[in-house]
Amino acid sequence: MDLDALIRWLELFRDRVVADEERLTALDSAIGDADHGANMARGATAVTERLAAAPPATAEAFGTTTGMALVSTVGGASGPLYGTFFLRFGAAAGQVATLDGAAFASALRAGLDGVVARGRAxxxxxxxVDALAPAVAAFEAASDDVPAASAAAAAAAREASAATAPLIARKGRASYLGERSAGHVDPGSESTALLFAALEEAVGRGAEEAS
Structure with a gap:
């Protein structure tokens, strides 16, 4: 994973979030503030604009630019959580321009740990976290093959997000609904699934261009 691939990852994430903005908002309207789609679309767009305006020279800079853009533009809990994920990702990745599978997995794990600590979830x-944790674990398990690991992570996130529907929320605004929160997919887990779907696509495109 070089810097071009990392930037492509966030560009594809932006495209997916913008395309799914209404669906994410509909999910959030059932158990939250009905703003997750708009917030994530705004944040993901800001990220790609900042990366284009000041292309990062290292993976750490990529994480810092991405994280700060999300913290400053995404409202509610999602901004600090997604921002923390990328800030920790960048700090773990360090002053390098290319990450192998093991290093990328370690950066993902650092991001997850940051989200867990920040959200206490x-x-x-x-x-x-319900989608992020299994996605990171799936990537780690296959990290010696980045395309396979990315595909496994995307599948794990997608399945885990769907599995949040029957759960009763214990954190965030949705927790105020108690048992009424059951029956609805968590919007944060769904945007996380989009993040890993974008990763799979970014890695796949990179492999195609290299062949």
């Missing part, structure tokens, strides 16, 4: 709480 664990799997089963009906938050983005």
């Amino acid at each position: 664990e799997r089963g709480d009906k938050t983005m």
Whole structure:
């Protein structure tokens, strides 16, 4: 994963979030503030604009630019959580321009740990952690083959997001609904699934261009 691939990842994430803005908002309207789609579309767009305006020279700079853009433009809890993920990702990746599978997996794990610490959430709480944790674990398990690892992570996130529907929320605004939060997919887990779907696509395109 070089810097071009990392930037492509966020560009594809922006495209997916913008395309799914209404669906994410509809999910959030059921158990939240009905703004997750708009917030994530605004944040992802800001990220790509900042990366284009000041192309990062290292993976750490990529994470810092991405994280700060998300913190400053995404409202609610999502901004600090997604921002923390990328800030920790960048700090773990360090002053390098290319990440192999193991280094990328370590950066993802650092991002996950940051989200858990910041949100004080664990799997089963009906938050983005429910999709993020299995996605990171799936990538780690296959990290010696980045395309396979990315595909596994995307599949794990997609399946785990869908599995949040029957859960009763224990964190965030959705927790105020108690049992009424069951029956709805968590919007944060769904945007996380989009993030890993974008990663799979970014890695796939890079492999095609290299062949």
